Amino acid sequence: MIEFKKVTKYYNNHKALNNINLHVKQGEFISLVGMSGAGKSTMLKLLVGEEQLDDGSILIDDIDMTKIRKSDLPYLRRKIGVVFQDIKLLPKRTAFENVAFAMEVSGHTKEQINKDVPRILELVGLTHKTHNFPHEMSGGEKQRVAIARSLAHRPVLLLADEPTGNLDEINAAEVIDLLLKINELGTTVLLATHASDLVNKIKKRVITIEGGQITMEQEKGKYKL
Amino acid sequence: MKFFISLLRIIKSGVMNLRRNIWLAAASTLIMTITLIILSVMTLLFIITSYSVQSIQERVDISTYFKSDVSEARILVIRDELQGDSRIASVNYVSSAEARQNFEENNRDDQLIIDSLNELTDNPFPSTLQIKANNLEDYPAIANMLEESSYRDLIQEINFEDNRIIIERLNSLLTFIITFGLILMVVFCLIAILVIFNTIALTIYNRREEVEIMRLVGATNWYIRGPFLVEALTYSVIAAIITSALILPIYFQMLPKISNYLTPGANIFSGDIKIFLGVIVVQLIIAFILSAISSLLAMRKYLRI
Structure with a gap:
């Protein structure tokens, strides 16, 4: 489903990614581990077209990221859900409205939104917070709203960039459990993190990145840095 | 269907931008109104003077x-x-x-x-x-x-x-109106562009989180830009309505009197509704162009798509 071929990316003169080769199969759950600045986020940014690669190629299904037109990026982004460490919810909107926002953008009708949003909130276990604002929720709940929003377009791929970075252990575990559940329902998940104990519990494929290069690949792996 | 739902949401969002910054919106509308009033008054003066010249010429x-x-x-x-x-x-x-x-x-x-x-x-x-x-x-x-x-x-x-002296005077008045009017128009158009540019820039700043999330969840470029354009165009529509309401009595009450004063006894200018509508359409077009220029400039500079 995703194919990185000899991908190289520079930031000014700094080589952020160096000759990355990676194949991700449909329905996989992959943990990208490594220290801050290792290049995890850059890999995710390349996948949504936020950054352009300097050498090599990336294929998502049969879409070549080096050839995609700028005007087609929005449609690609509707197929890829993204979750961040800093959550990025709209503070003046309720959980429902934050999720609905994503559906409004792509021109869904009010009826569709009223039908789908409660289902998605139920999936992330936040039915009871439907009409609460972000400041009335815990960090984990907020992140689950963000995950719900990223699911609004029924993405085939979910990218999570340090989603547990600002959360305590219990909340972090909840978020990881949710990602695993989403993965079980068929969505490919790419989780970038440096939280070793969480990765050890997941027991899925682990890719370790150091200094912009893949240094280790393990099936059912552990965090070894 | 999808197109109209999106269009409606864009317009709604644009009007909401305007309401969130009501004082900036008022300032933008005011400056646009002043620009349009100057444009209209100059146009009307031009019309009445050339009308007078023509009617005097006919009498010679x-x-x-x-x-x-x-x-x-x-x-x-x-x-x-x-x-x-x-x-x-x-x-x-x-x-x-x-x-x-x-x-x-x-x-x-x-x-x-x-x-x-x-x-x-x-x-x-x-x-x-x-x-x-x-x-x-x-x-x-x-x-x-x-x-x-x-x-x-x-x-x-x-x-x-x-009557050549009178005609020459009217003609030089006409030239003066055109020159002075054009200079005044250019100055006020620039001011209007600047003010609206700043208003839209501030709206973009206030909505930067929303814009970022929009991009994230796959909003198209025109869906993100649309509300800012709608906001700017709304200023021009409101300004055009105010200006029209203000020049309506000038056109139908005062112009015939001025015409009578300039060329007494001649064919008195009696407000033609077609010319009035023409003036309104022209000012609306100019206001639209000014709004579009300033909002597009602001988006180019401050909106990362």
Whole structure:
């Protein structure tokens, strides 16, 4: 489903990614581990077209990221859900409205939104917070709203960039459990993190990145840095 | 269907932007209104002045009064001769009887004049040739030619009211209005662009989180830009409505009076609804262009898509 071929990316003169080769199969759950600045986020940014690669190629299904037109990026982004460490919810909107926002953008009708949003909130276990604002929720709940929003377009791929970075252990575990559940329902998940104990519990494929290069690949792996 | 849902959401979002920054919106609308008022007033002044010039030009002619003993046949020969002149547009013959009749008709309410006219045994009105030239500049030459013609002896008086000075003054007023108006317009257009540019830039800043999330969840470029354009265009629509309401009484009440003052007795300018609608359409177009320019500039500079 995703194919990185000899991908190289520079930031000014700094080589952020160096000759990355990676194949991700449909329905996989992959943990990208490594220290801050290792290049995890850059890999995710390349996948949504936020950054352009300097050498090599990336294929998502049969879409070549080096050839995609700028005007087609929005449609690609509707197929890829993204979750961040800093959550990025709209503070003046309720959980429902934050999720609905994503559906409004792509021109869904009010009826569709009223039908789908409660289902998605139920999936992330936040039915009871439907009409609460972000400041009335815990960090984990907020992140689950963000995950719900990223699911609004029924993405085939979910990218999570340090989603547990600002959360305590219990909340972090909840978020990881949710990602695993989403993965079980068929969505490919790419989780970038440096939280070793969480990765050890997941027991899925682990890719370790150091200094912009893949240094280790393990099936059912552990965090070894 | 999807298109209309999105369009509706864009318009709604644009109007919401405006309401969130109501004071900035007011400032933008005000400056746009001032610009449009200047544009409208200049246009109306231009219209009324050129209308006056035209109606004065229509009234200019040379009246050649013939002595009472000159026969009608002789006058008609002279008329035919004059009509051959390429500078002359028309020559109208008014016989002394017709002249008297016209006079009586014009003064039929004034019994005193009619009575004193009836006292006279002879017809005091001479036969006349009214000459109109093709060009305003030709009148002095034509008047000169009549003065030096072979039939000068038959003519009692050549009456040439030289309105050229008035026309020249009106024309220079016209030039002044155009020059001054254009300079004023350019200055205010620039101010309007700057003010709206800043307003939209601030809206973009206030909504930067929302824009970022929009991009994230796959909003198209026009869905992200649309609300800012709608906001700017709304300023122009409101400004155009206010301006129209303000110039409505000027156009239909004051302009006819100014027209009467500038060219008394002439064809008085009576507000033509078509011209008024034309002025409104033009100001709306200019306002739209200004809004579009400033919001697109602001988006180019501050909106990362």
